[in-house]
Amino acid sequence: xxxxxxxxxxxxxxxxxxxxxxxxxxxxxxxxxxxxxxxxxxxxxxxxxxxxxxxxxxxxxxxxxxxxxxxxxxxxxxxxxxxxxxxxxxxxxxxxxxxxxxxxxxxxxxxxxxxxxxxxxxxxxxxxxxxxxxxxxxxxxxxxxxxxxxxxxxxxxxxxxxxxx
Amino acid sequence: xxxxxxxxxxxxxxxxxxxxxxxxxxxxxxxxxxxxxxxxxxxxxxxxxxxxxxxxxxxxxxxxxxxxxxxxxxxxxxxxxxxxxxxxxxxxxxxxxxxxxxxxxxxxxxxxxxxxxxxxxxxxxxxxxxxxxxxxxxxxxxxxxxxxxxxxxxxxxxxxxxxxxxxxxxxxxxxxxxxxxxxxxxxxxxxxxxxxxxxxxxxxxxxxxxxxxxxxxxxxxxxxxxxxxxxxxxxxxxxxxxxxxxxxxxxxx
Numbered sequence: 001x002x003x004x005x006x007x008x009x010x011x012x013x014x015x016x017x018x019x020x021x022x023x024x025x026x027x028x029x030x031x032x033x034x035x036x037x038x039x040x041x042x043x044x045x046x047x048x049x050x051x052x053x054x055x056x057x058x059x060x061x062x063x064x065x066x067x068x069x070x071x072x073x074x075x076x077x078x079x080x081x082x083x084x085x086x087x088x089x090x091x092x093x094x095x096x097x098x099x100x101x102x103x104x105x106x107x108x109x110x111x112x113x114x115x116x117x118x119x120x121x122x123x124x125x126x127x128x129x130x131x132x133x134x135x136x137x138x139x140x141x142x143x144x145x146x147x148x149x150x151x152x153x154x155x156x157x158x159x160x161x162x163x164x165x
Numbered sequence: 166x167x168x169x170x171x172x173x174x175x176x177x178x179x180x181x182x183x184x185x186x187x188x189x190x191x192x193x194x195x196x197x198x199x200x201x202x203x204x205x206x207x208x209x210x211x212x213x214x215x216x217x218x219x220x221x222x223x224x225x226x227x228x229x230x231x232x233x234x235x236x237x238x239x240x241x242x243x244x245x246x247x248x249x250x251x252x253x254x255x256x257x258x259x260x261x262x263x264x265x266x267x268x269x270x271x272x273x274x275x276x277x278x279x280x281x282x283x284x285x286x287x288x289x290x291x292x293x294x295x296x297x298x299x300x301x302x303x304x305x306x307x308x309x310x311x312x313x314x315x316x317x318x319x320x321x322x323x324x325x326x327x328x329x330x331x332x333x334x335x336x337x338x339x340x341x342x343x344x345x346x347x348x349x350x351x352x353x354x355x356x357x358x359x360x361x362x363x364x365x366x367x368x369x370x371x372x373x374x375x376x377x378x379x380x381x382x383x384x385x386x387x388x389x390x391x392x393x394x395x396x397x398x399x400x401x402x403x404x405x406x407x408x409x410x411x412x413x414x415x416x417x418x
Contacts, residue, residue, distance in 0.1 A: 037218060037275040040338045050306060053350040055340045058218075063196045075338035077215070078195055102195060117202045129271045 025063040028056045028094030035060025039076040078102045186384045191377040192216040204362040209264040216377040220270040226262035265415045275395040276362040292387035298345045326417025331356040
């Protein structure tokens with residue numbers, strides 16, 4: 001019986017050491033310091049997978065579970081999207097969202113090439129014309145900040161960061 | 166005993182819950198989404214109008230009906246349409262918009278965390294106020310769909326007795342959707358309950374949208390009622406006249 005208890009305790013402790021989850025809290029405000037409600041906060045894991053989401057309440061406050069190394073994306077219609085990297089000990093944040101045009105659908109964005117296919121590093125270059133006009137073919141949308149595109153001319157698959165807004 | 170009677174009498178004499186608010190603008194809107202709703206043989210078109218702190222959801226056809234009916238001359242147009250509908254039951258083009266929540270106006274206030282439903286039953290207007298409903302979604306990221314050119318992900322939930330499957334897009338960062346649905350990391354563009362209802366976005370506009378507006382063209386008085394009391398009353402077959410075709414409700418509990 002005692003043995004069982006010890007085993008249970010060990011399992012419990014090991015579980016604790018594995019999860020380095022923290023709760024990120026804070027407040028979202030606009031450029032004038034007024035609180036913003038209904039701001040969507042998405043948590044992306046290091047593998048760019050949606051790990052959770054939350055939205056800010058009427059006083060602008062939010063709280064979301066995350067792990068160190070994750071990214072939090074703050075987005076709201078009419079505001080520029082913000083990205084925050086999660087570290088292990090985070091103090092309550094104040095996220096200031098700046099006005100952006102309400103732009104739907106047309107992804108006229110600056111695209112920054114980060115990584116090329118099969119780990120070949122490529123020079124970071126900024127392509128500032130619409131995605132559809134480039135010599136690239138969209139292969140997969142990973143999330144709203146990352147998509148994978150294939151360069152038709154050189155058949156290099158590229159992982160591209162899409163800096164929406 | 167007499168004391169209670171007096172209190173009841175006083176309560177009856179002063180129906181404090183009754184209120185008639187006139188049509189007035191609530192706040193400017195930044196987006197309006199049109200949805201087409203199909204439920205059995207019924208069709209309807211809805212607007213989701215989104216402001217900074219409020220949003221509203223209502224039937225375009227109901228709004229038109231109310232607007233035209235508020236004036237003695239133009240109300241004849243509606244009467245004529247109703248006659249045409251009744252005389253041509255087999256002509257689909259003559260059938261007027263209808264559906265489970267056709268007559269309702271919904272207002273969601275983020276600031277007050279309230280969700281108001283203005284509805285009517287047997288001629289009486291009712292106002293149901295509740296905290297903003299929260300759905301416990303199960304996101305299925307690998308099931309995707311394109312709707313109006315937006316990349317959408319699937320999510321599922323059981324809400325008030327019905328199993329909903331929706332598609333939402335993270336491209337539009339608004340945690341809203343048709344009817345009482347919302348709380349996802351993007352706008353819901355499609356919602357379905359198999360065998361009951363299909364709601365699909367038919368258009369989105371962000372330029373020169375009408376403001377979020379409280380509509381009461383008919384200056385109707387709305388009696389405050391608890392949601393469960395209202396549902397119980399509407400689910401009672403005895404509450405309807407004989408041979409009434411009862412459209413199933415959105416909420417079963």
